[in-house]
Amino acid sequence: MASLNVGSLGEYIREQRRHAQYSLRQLADAAGVSNPYLSQIERGLRKPSAEILQQIAKALRISAETLYVQAGILEEREEHGLGLRTAILADPLINERQKQALLAVYDTFLKENDVQPHTARPGAGDTDPNEPQTLEEYAQKGRISDGDR
Amino acid sequence: MASLNVGSLGEYIREQRRHAQYSLRQLADAAGVSNPYLSQIERGLRKPSAEILQQIAKALRISAETLYVQAGILEEREEHGLGLRTAILADPLINERQKQALLAVYDTFLKENDVQPHTARPGAGDTDPNEPQTLEEYAQKGRISDGDR
């Protein structure tokens, strides 16, 4: 069960702390955690919660993302292979409703292509020759007006 | 101390689970967590550890990153405007016409949100006062563009 690699995470944190010229207590203070706990984290005896990780990352001025990758929580730069669905949900430029609209369109396309939404093997990937519905109808779905931004 | 927004995280997970047509137990199984615990997470009664979050994200086939953003653990990344675009083009499950359609809809959403589609900076007040095109015309664009092939 690919559990977190707590060891290398701790080493990494310690390394970054030294690099930033912090003492253990200083970083613990800056991160808002107790110094004994930070010590245990660095030696890999404890696996810190997401919250603590985030605070440590902030105090070290490094991206929390990097820490998560080190901890084995986030895949390295993953993305782009897993699916459009993920990318849609992750996009910060459009709001929730718009995401849902895009997903709805996407799902419909998948259905047209006879692809199951999740299990989803691409199979041949050949293009369906007939376009059963017009794009306008799809677009309408996303047209739910919103006044934000 | 801006602690994690467990409530919205739970709602978000539940929403995504429903969207994927999973029952609570199914997702719990797929994620390798117990069903009562997942229930508590969705209702915001517990804040899951980083490890559990990761497993849930995997089971839902959404990026762990998205979940962390929802949980308030990770800041959102800016660079995704280009990312979704690329992801659409890279998706093997839909054909060229469908990609163009999705892109057209996406662009329309960006325009609705007053986001410039990554080619130019908005500048000061050069936003065109007149609605340049309707969504339907954008849709047309996606349609006619299949001249290739």
Added chain:
DNA sequence: CCGCCCTGCTTGCAATTGCAAGCAGGCTGC
């Protein structure tokens, strides 16, 4: 009516997190 399977929720309980308090040792100045 009864059994069976599904949905989600509630309840103890072991294991773990995270901390306050205290310990060992290395410097510096007096």
Added chain:
DNA sequence: GCAGCCTGCTTGCAATTGCAAGCAGGGCGG
């Protein structure tokens, strides 16, 4: 020598996580 102030580490202990077991209720077929 011995204060005083660093460094990091060890030790109980409250609070929390995460789970096995069990509960309520909705369909559905016999």
